[in-house]
Structure formats: C-alpha cells, structure tokens
Amino acid sequence: MIPAHSSTGTVLDSIIEGVIEDMGARKATTSPSRMQQLAAEVSPARDAHAALVGGRDNPAGVGIIAEVKRASPSVGPLSNIESPAELAAQYAAGGAAAISVLTEQRRFNGSLADFDAVRARVDVPLLRKDFTVDEYQIYEARAHDADIVLLIVAALDDAQLRDYLALTHELGMNALVETHTVEEIERAAAVEAPIVGINVRNLKTLEVDTSHYGTLADQLPDAVIRVAESGVKEAQDVAMYAAQGADAVLVGEALVRHGEPSQAITDFRQASRP
Numbered sequence: 494m495i496p497a498h499s500s501t502g503t504v505l506d507s508i509i510e511g512v513i514e515d516m517g518a519r520k521a522t523t524s525p526s527r528m529q530q531l532a533a534e535v536s537p538a539r540d541a542h543a544a545l546v547g548g549r550d551n552p553a554g555v556g557i558i559a560e561v562k563r564a565s566p567s568v569g570p571l572s573n574i575e576s577p578a579e580l581a582a583q584y585a586a587g588g589a590a591a592i593s594v595l596t597e598q599r600r601f602n603g604s605l606a607d608f609d610a611v612r613a614r615v616d617v618p619l620l621r622k623d624f625t626v627d628e629y630q631i632y633e634a635r636a637h638d639a640d641i642v643l644l645i646v647a648a649l650d651d652a653q654l655r656d657y658l659a660l661t662h663e664l665g666m667n668a669l670v671e672t673h674t675v676e677e678i679e680r681a682a683a684v685e686a687p688i689v690g691i692n693v694r695n696l697k698t699l700e701v702d703t704s705h706y707g708t709l710a711d712q713l714p715d716a717v718i719r720v721a722e723s724g725v726k727e728a729q730d731v732a733m734y735a736a737q738g739a740d741a742v743l744v745g746e747a748l749v750r751h752g753e754p755s756q757a758i759t760d761f762r763q764a765s766r767p
C-alpha cells in the first residue's frame with residue numbers, strides 16, 4: 494500500500510490521482526462504449542431508496558450500511574477478510590439495510606472482484622464504494638450489478654455532480670452524495686440529491702469527529718434520506734446519530750474488526766430504536 498500522505502495536495506487528491514491512473518488501465522481493457530453496453534445488459538438495480546427511507550422513525554432501528562473494508566489510509570490494514578462474501582452474508586443476516594464494498598485498490602485494498610463476490614452472495618442493495626470522478630465508473634458500477642454509487646461532493650465540480658447524479662438515476666441506481674461541510678450540503682441540495690451523507694471523517698486531513706454529524710444535520714433538506722458516515726466504535730455511537738435524525742449509519746472498521754458482525758448490527762439497530 495502507498496503511504497497515506499502524498500508530498501503534494503491532500504490525501505483525497507492523492508487517492509484520486511491513483512483512481513484515475515487505475516481507471517485508465519481498465520478503460521484500455523474495456524472501452525467506455527463497451528462498458529455502457531455491459532451496464533445496459535444487467536437486470537434492474539435494487540431499490541436502495543426504499544431500503545433506507547424512514548430509518549429515523551423505524552421501530553426496528555436505523556438502517557445500517559455495513560462496509561466491507563480491508564484497509565484504510567488512516568489506519569492501514571484493518572482486517573484479513575478471507576471471504577468478503579461470507580462477511581457480507583453475516584451483514585445481511587444481521588439485518589443490514591445495504592452493504593458497501595470498497596473497490597479502490599491502492600489505499601483500501603479493495604477490488605471489483607470483492608464486489609462481484611459479495612454480489613453473488615447477497616441480494617441486499619450494494620454500494621460500489623469508490624472515488625467517482627468519471628462517468629465510466631458509474632457505468633462500471635451498473636455493469637457489476639451495483640445499486641448505489643458514491644458521489645463525494647468535495648471531489649466533484651457542480652457540473653460533474655449534477656451530471657453524475659443524473660446518469661446514476663438514468664441507470665436506475667441511487668447515489669449516496671457525501672458531504673462534510675455546510676457548503677457541500679448546499680451543493681448537494683442544489684442538485685436535489687435524494688440521499689445525502691455527512692461524513693464525520695474529513696477526507697483531506699483524516700480527522701474523525703463524531704460530533705460533526707450533529708453540528709451539520711440541521712442543514713440537511715427535510716426530504717432527504719440522511720446518512721451518518723464513519724466513526725462508529727460501539728452501539729452508543731449509532732444511537733447518538735439516530736437521536737440526531739439519521740435514517741442510516743455507515744459503519745466500516747467497527748464491523749470488520751468485530752468477531753460477530755451479524756450480532757453487532759443487531760445490537761446497533763436495537764440501540765438506535767426510537
């Protein structure tokens with residue numbers, strides 16, 4: 494793995510540089526037009542919006558988006574996940590509303606092969622978790638039968654955000670539009686993103702502050718599905734995000750390090766009940 498901090502720019506900048514380089518190699522193997530054809534051949538996406546909506550009032554607790562995360566720039570290797578499919582099956586058994594699979598290779602040690610293995614095993618909505626900076630990745634996600642893509646507002650200009658969200662919807666998928674600041678929430682609102690996350694991890698500094706969700710949540714438009722992302726260590730953290738109005742909570746490290754991820758998800762949901 495490449496060290497977290499590049500000599501120039503932010504961590505996010507350096508991750509994106511690698512993403513663009515790796516995507517160039519994939520485009521050389523599967524052209525953009527071929528990828529569009531492949532995306533059109535896949536059966537319709539699962540309804541992630543329905544799976545996540547109303548989590549804040551759900552008597553069974555908030556939706557958990559459980560992440561298959563092998564490594565991270567902030568921590569390095571997290572868990573020797575021998576079978577992403579088996580881990581995902583445990584997530585689904587615990588009642589995960591959706592599953593996120595990291596496909597970025599250089600910093601997260603993820604892959605589309607991990608994604609495919611999970612897809613073959615579970616039928617819950619799947620998030621292809623990567624750093625989307627090109628429409629090719631959106632077609633590619635659909636071609637691999639993804640239901641959700643990640644659009645990080647900080648990584649996109651306004652035109653890209655609008656166009657990539659529209660393309661995601663055209664392909665029948667949903668987007669998790671990720672924000673970290675008031676300005677980014679305003680940009681997500683301007684394109685009428687239906688699912689908006691607040692990541693409490695600052696992707697430019699890697700600082701994690703779980704109080705950040707509560708600080709910004711009031712700025713989210715009423716109608717959106719609200720996702721609190723990152724920083725969960727225990728059930729109390731999920732309960733806190735739920736009390737602050739989150740419909741869903743995205744959890745990575747705490748689940749991949751947990752000996753019984755299925756039970757952990759059950760406990761997280763129970764702790765968050767209204």
Ligand SMILES: O=C(O)c1ccccc1NCC(=O)[C@H](O)[C@H](O)COP(=O)(O)O
Binds near residue numbers: 566567724
């Ligand atoms: O996790 C990181 O270190 C990281 C660094 C730079 C960009 C993105 C990063 N992670 C993506 C995520 O935000 C998390 O995988 C996700 O929200 C789950 O977070 P956690 O539960 O804290 O593992």
